[in-house]
Amino acid sequence: MDNPTWLGIDVGTQLIGIAVGSTLTGSARPLSSIPAQPEEAFWRALAKLEREWQPFGYAVGLPLTLEGAEQPISKRARKFASELTIRLKKPAILIDERSSTRNAKALFAEKRALGQARRKQAQAVDAWAAAVILERHLIELNSARPVLISPMDPNDDV
Secondary structure, three states: OOOOEEEEEEEOOOEEEEEEEEOOOOEEEEEEEEEOOOHHHHHHHHHHHHHHHOOOEEEEEEOEOOOOOEOHHHHHHHHHHHHHHHHHOOOEEEEEOOOHHHHHHHHHHHHHHOOOOOHHHHHHHHHHHHHHHHHHHHHHHHOOOOOOOOOOOOOOOO
16 A cells, blocks of 8 residues: 555544544544535535545444444445545445544543643544544554455445
């Protein structure tokens, strides 16, 4: 893989968190949280980040139950990943996002205690969750054992 840059995405119903990371460092950082609606405005904002960062691909969080089963919102994430691949012509890999929000909040608290994050950034928990999701993917890539979960057909109903 020539391009080490990836974008991570935490798909929410209100906000969609975006993070950037690299296979060289195995780390990710939050970029922004973009309103999910209006949908076309979201896709324009994501296309702008695509042009800016020129990622190799996307790590999209797949919401699963604590037992690892899919849930109703899982289908939405699969559809999102499929549409992302079609629109931006880049791979979108689904990554198990269990506990990512909890981990993101803990990571934010740690960064805040170290003076590396500000209180006003707390509302961007979706972007922090995207960073957690992306780091999971980068670890999988660097361990040469990625777990790939196929996106759904974008024509399926949500």
